[in-house]
Amino acid sequence: MTAHATSGRGGLADVPVLDVDGLLDDPETRIMVCCGAGGVGKTTTAAALGVRAAERGRRAVVLTIDPARRLAQSMGLTELDNTPRVVPGVGGEAGGELHAMMLDMKRTFDEIVEAHADEERARAILENPFYASLSAGFAGTQEYMAMEKLGQLRARDEWDLIIVDTPPSRSALDFLDAPKRLGSFLDGPFIRVLSGPAKAGGRAGMKFVHLGMAGLSMFTGALNKLLGAGLLRDVQTFVAAMDTMFGGFRTRADATYRLLQAPGTAFLVVAAPERDALREAAYFVERLAADQMPLAGLVLNRMHGSEVGLSAERALAAAENLEDGGIVDHVTGKGDLRGAGRSDVPRSDGAPPEDGSPEAHLTDPSPHAPDDSPTAHHHISSADHAGVPVSDPGDDNSDGAATTLLAAGLLRLHAERMRVLARELRTRDRFAALHPEVPVAEVAALPGDVHDLPGLRAIGARLADQPAGQAG
Amino acid sequence: MxxxxxxxxxxxxxxxxxxxxxxxxxxxxxxxxxxxxxxxxxxxxxxxxxxxxxxxxxxxxxxxxxxxxxxxxxxxxxxxxxxxxxxxxxxxxxxxxxxxxxxxxxxxxxxxxxxxxxxxxxxxxxxxxxxxxxxxxxxxxxxxxxxxxxxxxxxxxxxxxxxxxxxxxxxxxxxxxxxxxxxxxxxxxxxxxxxxxxxxxxxxxxxxxxxxxxxxxxxPQLLDTAALDTAALDTAAGAAAGTGEVPVGTAEAAEAPLGAGGGARAGLAHALSRVGLGGDRPGGRADRLVEPLLRQGREYAERLALERAQRAEIDELGLPVYELGxxxxxxxxxxxxxxxxxxxxxxxxx
Missing domain, CATH: 3.40.50.300 (P-loop containing nucleotide triphosphate hydrolases)
Structure with missing residues (x-):
């Protein structure tokens, strides 16, 4: 999917840009999988992609796993009923459509059983207490069922784009491994042994003979006490009832795995610009490559930007100056202590020729030269009791002090934002250095949570609008 | 635990x-x-x-x-x-x-x-x-x-x-x-x-x-509430005057009505100018810094309000609360x- 990438971005010349619209518009893209660590905005990203795809004319369905209540409501999902429902008011004008559903893993498991066993046998399975704990709690069942549901949606062929959110797992990779694990667990030697030593056969059976029946009965006895008497008996009846389906589990897991590898699938690794999230993202990228899964790119959520062309150091120096009484801190004085800011100040003072320092001097009624500024500084702050910032003497604005404070606050806020921004860029660049081949889409941070369609549209627009990404 | x-x-x-x-x-x-x-x-x-x-x-x-x-x-x-x-x-x-x-x-x-x-x-x-x-x-x-x-x-x-x-x-x-x-x-x-x-x-x-x-x-809180209110006031006044839509530096911007918002803007531009951040005349460098700085301030105020609401919910639990920066x-x-x-x-x- 790197074909969608264009390259070139400020500061990261060689990092390709993820062209989200190109990906959404490509009829060859049939499945998009959003994966990544917990808390990075996977579900929101999946939902926003769904809304944007539909509004660009695609017939899309979003499969969410565990959405926040208000996000679910924004897509009209008020109940967990395991059926895709149309999201009203999305995509109509473009001829597209959006459906959304929340995964009910137990219901999905039940449906598999019902589809593959006759009525009587299905009932025996569904009523088995072991089945109840397996379908509700087996580590990996949720992942298995998410992939199972994906397979079902794909098989129905009602949608030309399926967008999947992955479960919030202990490990972000669980959804790749879980189907196999559940499959091999249900097909595994121990279950065979439990279901009757006669069936065990092979190497597992031989090990079992070595273990000795005393060991087994001790173990089953211990398990019975730990898990409650009768659980092992339930397992045995369950295994007997499921017998015909066992091969099926592994086959289905394999089919899902192949579906994920197919060219129409695009994986999006979602991350926030934080060390741990990006470390996990890097791990994920490597794992997808090892498994030959088609990676489309990295979505970097919650990036900060700024339209204020001012460095953190300069903003901070200016804020301190304002708080100290509004004296231009040119070359000497406190500027020396501020290190990095110092060299910056005189140089950028004259940056844009039309409004450089000469004008600044003109508009500042308190006369000063660079070399007398410490004196002036001292004079002002001794007149100003206990350092409470005041506007400069020539200012006839009665709100002067408040305005000065506000200006200082805004500058401090900006300095803080620039520091955040620098940290985020460093984190991003560390990832890019490790994986220069991965296209990146950055999404600017919003002040609050997203829980309505306009919010999702805004996220979608930010996903698509990448610097230098328009060439797609 | x-x-x-x-x-x-x-x-x-x-x-x-x-x-x-x-x-x-x-x-x-x-x-x-x-x-x-x-x-x-x-x-x-x-x-x-x-x-x-x-x-x-x-x-x-x-x-x-x-x-x-x-x-x-x-x-x-x-x-x-x-x-x-x-x-x-x-x-x-x-x-x-x-x-x-x-x-x-x-x-x-x-x-x-x-x-x-x-x-x-x-x-x-x-x-x-x-x-x-x-x-x-x-x-x-x-x-x-x-x-x-x-x-x-x-x-x-x-x-x-x-x-x-x-x-x-x-x-x-x-x-x-x-x-x-x-x-x-x-x-x-x-x-x-x-x-x-x-x-x-x-x-x-x-x-x-x-x-x-x-x-x-x-x-840490970087702007006090009073300043945020002023910023909010400026939002309203700025929106009313339509200064947000007007390309800065044009004649219209220069002649923008000086309401409460306009006054605050001019005051801010003046303050920035005083500490060497360029000229405060309309379209000058300090003046051009004001709008994006205020926008950041408004975003910050919005987030602060959300945080306050969340803090209130936590306080309602009646538990000791510790804060880590x-x-x-x-x-x-x-x-x-x-x-x-x-x-x-x-x-x-x-």
């Missing part, structure tokens, strides 16, 4: 708490149960084996030990302890029986993990003194914590008599005693706070002792020590 929604930094808070509790020559054990090796990453050491080892020295000479509990190994220990399985245990492991037992019954895993932690809590040396002054667990996330801690109640109900029953009861006694406290880590964001509120309600109804809420990654460098070892000092200063040891 330290829990929290994914991404709130519960491992970091658990580690900081273990360091704080190891103050003044005490010894603490920091326990990990999810197999993520988060503690090793935090302390910048190699992956932890299934054994207790010293991982840090606290202020005043205290020691922090760490243990990553492995459920499979814990089950073998457990069987060994109660049933003297010997080498049969290893054989069981080989054919996947242990894997089966710990994965098939989610509760069993939790029994083993809590059991191991409680064993460390109760362990005494030859002189009868507690080996650890405190045990801190980096516990499962908020969504699973009540089930995780309550699992021994279920087990005690299932196994009516015998060693397993006694063990489960002993674990529950420790967990429900005044010696235990569940601390919930949250951020000042909607979803983590909602999970915290739900988690506290669940823990309380299960009779488990809730300790405190730790609000993590807070940021966002670490500038994303959290290294020095930051961890700073956080532990911060917790101590806020009186977490009381």
């Amino acid at each position: 330290v829990t929290g929604k994914g991404g709130t930094g519960k491992t970091t808070v658990a580690a900081a708490l273990a360091l704080a509790l190891a103050d003044e020559g005490r010894r603490t054990l920091l326990v990990e149960v999810e197999g993520r090796q988060g503690i090793a990453q935090l302390f910048e050491t190699q992956a932890l084996p299934y054994e207790e080892r010293k991982i840090a020295v606290a202020y005043g000479g205290g020691e922090v030990y760490a243990l990553a509990i492995d459920a499979e190994r814990a089950l073998l220990d457990y069987l060994q302890m109660f049933y003297k399985l010997g080498s049969a245990g290893r054989a069981l492991n080989k054919i996947g029986a242990i894997d089966f037992a710990t994965t098939v019954a989610p509760g069993l895993r939790d029994v083993l993990l809590t059991g191991k932690a409680c064993e460390a809590v109760r362990r005494r040396d030859r002189k009868g003194r507690r080996v650890y002054d405190a045990v801190v667990m980096d516990a499962p996330p908020t969504g699973r914590i009540t089930r995780f801690l309550g699992v021994n109640d279920e087990v005690a109900g299932l196994a009516k008599i015998g060693p397993v029953h006694n063990q489960a009861q002993a674990v529950m006694r420790v967990l429900k005693s005044a010696e235990t406290a569940v601390h919930l880590v949250t951020l000042l964001e909607e979803m983590p706070v909602q999970e915290t509120v739900d988690g506290v309600a669940e823990l309380r109804s299960a009779g488990l002792p809730v300790g405190s809420v730790v609000v993590n990654m807070t940021r 966002l670490l500038a460098d994303g959290g290294d070892l020095a930051g961890l020590y700073a956080l532990s000092a911060d917790l101590r200063d806020q009186g977490v040891l009381k």
Whole structure:
């Protein structure tokens, strides 16, 4: 999917840009999988992609796993009923459509059983207490069922784009491994042994003979006490009832795995610009490559930007100056202590020729030269009791002090934002250095949570609008 | 017990708490149960084996030990302890029986993990003194914590008599005693706070002792409320005057009506100009800084209002609340020590 990438971005010349619209518009893209660590905005990203795809004319369905209540409501999902429902008011004008559903893993498991066993046998399975704990709690069942549901949606062929959110797992990779694990667990030697030593056969059976029946009965006895008497008996009846389906589990897991590898699938690794999230993202990228899964790119959520062309150091120096009484801190004085800011100040003072320092001097009624500024500084702050910032003497604005404070606050806020921004860029660049081949889409941070369609549209627009990404 | 929604930094808070509790020559054990090796990453050491080892020295000479509990190994220990399985245990492991037992019954895993932690809590040396002054667990996330801690109640109900029953009861006694406290880590964001509120309600109804809420990654307030109000005022005035739409530097911008907002804008441009950030005439460099600076201010005000609402929800829980500031460098070892000092200063040891 790197074909969608264009390259070139400020500061990261060689990092390709993820062209989200190109990906959404490509009829060859049939499945998009959003994966990544917990808390990075996977579900929101999946939902926003769904809304944007539909509004660009695609017939899309979003499969969410565990959405926040208000996000679910924004897509009209008020109940967990395991059926895709149309999201009203999305995509109509473009001829597209959006459906959304929340995964009910137990219901999905039940449906598999019902589809593959006759009525009587299905009932025996569904009523088995072991089945109840397996379908509700087996580590990996949720992942298995998410992939199972994906397979079902794909098989129905009602949608030309399926967008999947992955479960919030202990490990972000669980959804790749879980189907196999559940499959091999249900097909595994121990279950065979439990279901009757006669069936065990092979190497597992031989090990079992070595273990000795005393060991087994001790173990089953211990398990019975730990898990409650009768659980092992339930397992045995369950295994007997499921017998015909066992091969099926592994086959289905394999089919899902192949579906994920197919060219129409695009994986999006979602991350926030934080060390741990990006470390996990890097791990994920490597794992997808090892498994030959088609990676489309990295979505970097919650990036900060700024339209204020001012460095953190300069903003901070200016804020301190304002708080100290509004004296231009040119070359000497406190500027020396501020290190990095110092060299910056005189140089950028004259940056844009039309409004450089000469004008600044003109508009500042308190006369000063660079070399007398410490004196002036001292004079002002001794007149100003206990350092409470005041506007400069020539200012006839009665709100002067408040305005000065506000200006200082805004500058401090900006300095803080620039520091955040620098940290985020460093984190991003560390990832890019490790994986220069991965296209990146950055999404600017919003002040609050997203829980309505306009919010999702805004996220979608930010996903698509990448610097230098328009060439797609 | 330290829990929290994914991404709130519960491992970091658990580690900081273990360091704080190891103050003044005490010894603490920091326990990990999810197999993520988060503690090793935090302390910048190699992956932890299934054994207790010293991982840090606290202020005043205290020691922090760490243990990553492995459920499979814990089950073998457990069987060994109660049933003297010997080498049969290893054989069981080989054919996947242990894997089966710990994965098939989610509760069993939790029994083993809590059991191991409680064993460390109760362990005494030859002189009868507690080996650890405190045990801190980096516990499962908020969504699973009540089930995780309550699992021994279920087990005690299932196994009516015998060693397993006694063990489960002993674990529950420790967990429900005044010696235990569940601390919930949250951020000042909607979803983590909602999970915290739900988690506290669940823990309380299960009779488990809730300790405190730790609000993590807070940021210092950089603008005071009055200034924010002025910024808000300017938003309204600026929007009314349409200055947001007008390209700055054009004749229209220069002749923009000087209402309340316009006055504030001009005042700000003047202030910026005074500290050497360019000219304050309309279209000058200082003037052009004003609008984007105000926009950042408004975003900040919006987030601050959201944070206030979240803080109010946390306060309603009636629990002690501790606040930990966002670490500038994303959290290294020095930051961890700073956080532990911060917790101590806020009186977490009381």
